[in-house]
Amino acid sequence: MANQKTKTAPEVPIKILLVDDNDSNLMTMEVALEGEGLVFFKANSGREALRILLKEDEFSLILLDVKMPIMDGYETAELIYERDKLKDIPIIFITAHDYEEAAMFKGYQAGAVDFIRKPFNPEILRSKVAVFAELFKKNRLLKQQEEKLQIINNDLTQLNLELEHRVLERTIELENLNHQLKALNLSKDKFLSVLSHDLRNPFTALLIAANKLSEDPETLSFEQIKQLSQIIHRTANKMLDQLNEVIDWAKKQSQKAVFNPEKIRLILGIEESLEILKPNASQKKIKLQNRTPKDIFVKADSLMLRSIVQNLVTNAIKYTPQGGSVIINAESDDHMAYVFVEDSGIGMTDETREKLFGNGDNSSLAGTNNEKGSGLGLLLVNDFVAQHGGTIDVESAVGKGTTFKFTIPAANVK
Numbered sequence: 001m002a003n004q005k006t007k008t009a010p011e012v013p014i015k016i017l018l019v020d021d022n023d024s025n026l027m028t029m030e031v032a033l034e035g036e037g038l039v040f041f042k043a044n045s046g047r048e049a050l051r052i053l054l055k056e057d058e059f060s061l062i063l064l065d066v067k068m069p070i071m072d073g074y075e076t077a078e079l080i081y082e083r084d085k086l087k088d089i090p091i092i093f094i095t096a097h098d099y100e101e102a103a104m105f106k107g108y109q110a111g112a113v114d115f116i117r118k119p120f121n122p123e124i125l126r127s128k129v130a131v132f133a134e135l136f137k138k139n140r141l142l143k144q145q146e147e148k149l150q151i152i153n154n155d156l157t158q159l160n161l162e163l164e165h166r167v168l169e170r171t172i173e174l175e176n177l178n179h180q181l182k183a184l185n186l187s188k189d190k191f192l193s194v195l196s197h198d199l200r201n202p203f204t205a206l207l208i209a210a211n212k213l214s215e216d217p218e219t220l221s222f223e224q225i226k227q228l229s230q231i232i233h234r235t236a237n238k239m240l241d242q243l244n245e246v247i248d249w250a251k252k253q254s255q256k257a258v259f260n261p262e263k264i265r266l267i268l269g270i271e272e273s274l275e276i277l278k279p280n281a282s283q284k285k286i287k288l289q290n291r292t293p294k295d296i297f298v299k300a301d302s303l304m305l306r307s308i309v310q311n312l313v314t315n316a317i318k319y320t321p322q323g324g325s326v327i328i329n330a331e332s333d334d335h336m337a338y339v340f341v342e343d344s345g346i347g348m349t350d351e352t353r354e355k356l357f358g359n360g361d362n363s364s365l366a367g368t369n370n371e372k373g374s375g376l377g378l379l380l381v382n383d384f385v386a387q388h389g390g391t392i393d394v395e396s397a398v399g400k401g402t403t404f405k406f407t408i409p410a411a412n413v414k
Contacts, residue, residue: 013039014133015058019049019076020065020094025118029063029094032122033129045069046076053080059089060136061129063116066095066107077110090132092116202239205279206232231279239276259387261299263411266337267292269302270328273309280317287325288313292339296332297411304384305408311381312341312404319402320345336390337410342403348396356394381406 016038020026026042033040041056043049045068053059062080066073073093081087093107096118107115113132116125209231217225270292281288298305309328316326324344331338356378385392390407 013037014060014136015039015041015056016129016133017041017043017049017052017059017062019043019046019062019068019073021045021068022065025065025094029120029125032120032125038129038133046071046073046079049076050079053083053086053089057085058140061132062089062091063129064091064093066093074106074110077107077112081111087111090135092128092132094118094120202235202276202279205235205276205283206239208283209235209279235276235279259301259304261301261388261409264298264300264302264305265294266296266298266330266339267294269298269300269305270309270330270339273306274313274328277310277313277317280314281326284317284320285323286317286320287327288317289325289327291327291329293330296330296337298337299409299411300388301384304387308381308384308406309339309341311378312406315378316341316343316345316402316404319343319348332410335410336407338405338407340403340405342401344401347398347400347402349398353394353396 014037016033018026018029018040019042020029021044023044026044030040030042041052041059043052047070049062049064064073064076068076071079073095077091077093080089080091090113091111092114093112094116114128116128209228212220213225213228213232220228267290270290274288274290278288313326313328320326320343326341326343329340329342382392385406385408388408390409392404392406394402394404396402
């Protein structure tokens with residue numbers, strides 16, 4: 001496999017600062033160090049050395065003469081190291097004196113890393129300078145690697161932030177989708193509950209009337225046949241109208257127009273709700289009375305109001321014995337209308353009453369005859385009343401009957 005040449009970045013020169021008040025000494029050091037790939041800057045005094053250091057960057061080493069007029073090498077070193085950008089440049093002192101302990105201590109205290117005695121051995125000088133030049137290269141390479149690593153780390157941090165942002169966006173999307181699915185599921189349950197509770201009893205009335213017509217029509221008089229036919233016709237038409245309204249309501253739910261309150265004369269709204277239940281009451285000879293005052297108006301969703309009344313009255317008929325009564329009455333103040341559905345039925349125990357509208361076993365009503373419902377009707381009633389900002393309560397006693405009371409916003413008559 002052929003060797004591939006890789007491009008390398010051009011080498012940055014290794015800069016050495018030579019400081020000596022004698023030009024011949026400067027020349028001698030430069031000659032001794034030639035051929036090592038170094039770039040030299042020369043100064044004849046400490047002040048000149050400082051000026052060069054302020055203009056130029058990245059010196060790998062300073063060779064500094066100790067004995068100089070005006071400002072010696074120790075003072076020069078102290079001034080150099082006072083500046084943060086210069087304090088990491090190593091200094092080798094060049095001295096013509098013996099290495100006295102006090103002088104060496106002063107030099108190291110000033111910042112020296114080594115001493116070389118004049119006249120110096122060129123090999124020793126080259127060797128020491130080469131060490132610092134190589135150290136400078138390594139440090140510069142390390143710095144470059146750190147900068148590259150910092151760039152990579154910054155890129156990774158940015159990428160991580162972007163990923164976190166994307167994950168957060170997806171999480172929010174999934175949560176919104178989950179909420180939408182829950183809302184759709186709730187709408188479906190409400191739709192099925194409305195269908196179940198609003199249409200089941202009319203179907204029962206239809207079946208009873210149809211059975212009477214089909215079982216033994218010869219024994220029925222013309223008036224009885226006419227009456228049963230009218231019940232079937234009226235109930236079927238009512239069911240069709242009610243079914244169409246429920247379907248329209250379901251469509252509004254899918255369009256998020258779930259709650260559509262309007263001004264309704266309460267007695268008419270209740271009378272319309274009771275119309276489809278009259279055959280059921282008639283079968284048990286139960287008196288179904290609407291005693292609602294004519295001057296009460298409410299702000300209500302017509303379909304929800306009908307569902308509330310029909311569910312409560314259906315339960316009342318279901319748990320009222322033959323010949324009993326179910327009475328709907330109402331009163332109002334400036335803010336709310338109070339609707340009462342009172343029956344003379346079998347009543348319920350305190351335990352059963354406490355479970356209504358709650359998280360118990362979802363029993364609807366259970367009296368002494370052990371009849372039970374699914375609980376969906378009353379849960380739906382509770383939900384619809386709550387959407388109107390109202391409340392619902394129940395009073396009951398076994399063998400004496402039950403009264404449901406719910407509130408709904410009153411509307412100004414004007």
